[in-house]
Amino acid sequence: MSPDTPVTSSATALLCPAAILMIRLRPYRPDDGPRLLHLFRDTIRRVNIRDYPASQITAWASDEIDASAWCRRFEDRFVVVAEDSSEPPRVAGFAELEPDGHIDRVYVSADHQRQGVGRAMLQAILAEAERQGLERLFVEASLTALPFFESLGFSTIARQTVECRGERLVNVRMEWLRSETL
Template identity: 40%
Template sequence: MPRHPAITLRDYHARDLQALVELLGAAVHRLGAADYDQAQRRAWAPAHADMPAWQTRLAALELLIAEDNRQLAGFIGFTRDGHIDLLFTAPQHARQGVATALYAAAQTRIHAAGATSVFTEASLTARPFFARQGFSVEQAQTVVRGTVTLQRFAMRKPLRPEIQGTPQ
């Protein structure tokens, strides 16, 4: 997997909210098109996002931002107990190592906080990425958004004590 040399990671700032929600929408609609139909993508990332709800959701997470020459390339949202809640890459930065760099940094922080595993609810699109990181599917899940259903997977990866927070 190629690495993008200009990618830098930084912490989230409140001013990033709009850009993160827009990136998520672009990722869902462009990168998720192979796995989810238009109605499913609209239910997952509606054209008019509920910004107060997103502000509340993001406030509960630790967030890392990936930038390429000050342009948003991706982000990850997680909790110190090991939950990877959000991981999205801008479509133009897909498959360039952005998600891998974000995940590795989050895993290091999670492991340092004492978590013994990391877990997520991966979309059909994200499932192969998480599998490459060492996650295993625990359960297939169906999410209902209005009248639309979406498939996802509960996935988990143990963090071994000898790893010392280094990506496996």
């Protein structure tokens, strides 16, 4: 991925021609951390709320998250950040790939859902995985993100329950093998 890869979305043009925004993908910068944490919390609270009860959303997107520790998790990972073309640019999403093929966090802002942002970020993740020679990618997808990952060729391994700040949340372990295409 070049530092400023532009991405356009035909879905945006079809749904809202007057508000077409270009999306630019770029590498993560350390000063992105606070904005990405805000996007993470806001997306869970506004998007994932349709699939999880309020108590689980409160635990998952807690205001008690240690921001420094949360941001340190970006170190030694391939992280792509999507920004829109507004002035100043707004973060539209982020996705990260660990060296072992684990896709840890993929979040698209509530204001940029269904505009091709997630697909563009996953294509950048796939390109990086290919560059690294990874044969398998895997993710623990939320119930909300399950259809998105399925549409990209990820297969379900198993549903699981995980604990988060005293709440038990269901997610789905999924994988993508190199023989499949996004």
